[in-house]
Amino acid sequence: MKKIRLLLIEDNRLLREGLAAMLKKQKDMNLVVTVGNGENIMKIMRKHKPDVILLDLGLRQRSSMYLVKLVKKNFPNTKIIMMDLIPLQADVLEFVQAGVSGFILKDATVNDFLKTIRSIAKGLQILPPNLTGSLFSQIVEHAINRSSPSALIESVRMTKRERQVIELIADGHTNKEIAQNLHLSTYTVKSHVHNILEKLALSTRVQIAKYLHDSIKTKSALDDLSLLDD
DSSP: OOOOOEEEEOSSSSHHOOOOOHHTTTTTTTEEEEEETTTTTTHHHHHHSSEEEEEEOOOSSOHHHHHHHHHHHHTTEEEEEESSOOOOHHHHHHHHHTOEEEEEEETTTHHHHHHHHHHTTTTEEEEEGGGSSSHHHHHHHHHOOOOHHHHHTTTEEEHHHHHHHHHHTTTOOOHHHHHHHHHOOHHHHHHHHHHHHHHHTSSSSHHHHHHHHHOOGGGGGGGGEEEHHH
């Protein structure tokens, strides 16, 4: 039986040693090396050739995103699993687009932890359980297969009212001005903006406008978005 060759990168010593002890007990896994940061990552990769990397999302002294991009550029077949307590949606999307294969929550059960490693080693993509089945998980799925900004926004189903709000945000209108324009209450507009941010996994109105301008060059192209009736 071919064992899954693992590289563990975790800067918390206690957690690193605990994970290492657990992984070494698995008959189908071979923990080839553990490190506290990503220094000399290329030398480590060339020497040990791991199948799967377990990478702490929040390394204190190194950029986890930098390590992901470096590994995927030079070792595209290596699977990367991010480890975090509660990853933000924006982080999940960014790391998936960079090429990671999945996420493991640091409070996961031992069985779930090991199951995730085995599944990803076989080629599956694994999202955090709290996102599985959500609209956001569908967006991430599109990002895995079609990573362009326009592909992401086109994958989201918007209501007619949300489309109107997006257009007005992109034109620079405030919530109060949008409310007056659409004959809605300011509270209702805020609710629409919140829903749009959630659907696009964004955090600010400026990002909505930027996404629209980057992904859709003309207002008429906005009609290509999938629509739902109010």
